[in-house]
Amino acid sequence: MSEPRWLDELEMAAWQGFLEASHRVARRLEQQLKDEAGLSHPQYEILVHLAAAPDGEIRMTELADRLVTSKSGLTYQVGQLERRGLVRRRACPTDVRGVFAVLTDSGRELQRRAAPGHVAAVREALIDVLDRDQLAVLAEGLGEVGRRLRRT
Amino acid sequence: MSEPRWLDELEMAAWQGFLEASHRVARRLEQQLKDEAGLSHPQYEILVHLAAAPDGEIRMTELADRLVTSKSGLTYQVGQLERRGLVRRRACPTDVRGVFAVLTDSGRELQRRAAPGHVAAVREALIDVLDRDQLAVLAEGLGEVGRRLRRT
DNA sequence: GGCATGTGGTTCAAATTCGAATTACTTGTC
């Protein structure tokens, strides 16, 4: 095994910046959503994805992939949201095994109410701290990072 | 309450890129460390911070702040590492309440053995996907994001 | 058709995480 290529100063600063920012932003949003909407971030993300989907419904596996979570974790969270009447399940007509998570009216309503505060928090924590060029790097660079990891 | 400032296309792409990348990178590193070193990412980070600290020791609260985790979470993880002989606790001489987490020899040894694979994974997932300008944005922009959230 | 293999989703147990409460100091301040 050859000598590993250690990170130089810039690379290390980039990695640490990314790591700390991701933790702190996650923490902040978690708290904001809990306080203002009574939702965890994973739960809010479920509602957002469903709200954006045609007919407000997505297959469980597809949803788990989008949220970058495990299937069992999604089963749990959809169960929580179902208990609160924000989401319901619908059997897939073409595949008996399949299940759609479907946004209910109150789910859509809650997502709408929660959105402004959430966007404001995202701006304050991340977006408004950066200029347009920096945002472009996140979009392109980190977009590519995400796409690559998706494939492997 | 005024109409919220929604995210425009670039801002949305930046936010989604950041969110997905942080989840996928975290997932990848978690798996790599578990496979190759038998450590969770939080555990590895504890060892790294201790290894870099004078005398290989840091106060619990200070360490929790650096890791962006809760104090109770740190208590748990240090307990796990202690069980495995990778870390030990030392009472603080000047403050009876205080506790240092101290890296043991085998802790240092394991961190050393784990480092090359970890760095390689960080490169493959994130660093080597980006060019120098993009790395500079992560370092500066996300560095600032982290510092701001630290203060609040 | 019949069978091997793959896929979708849930269940389960174990590990982890958090915050609130707790214990035991420390630090002013008078």
Place this chain on the structure above:
DNA sequence: GACAAGTAATTCGAATTTGAACCACATGCC
């Protein structure tokens, strides 16, 4: 010195997360 307020760390219970095992069905191939 004594007391109020703050701080360090742990404990505790509840919620969450994960992967492995599992069930039921779908698909491809002979």
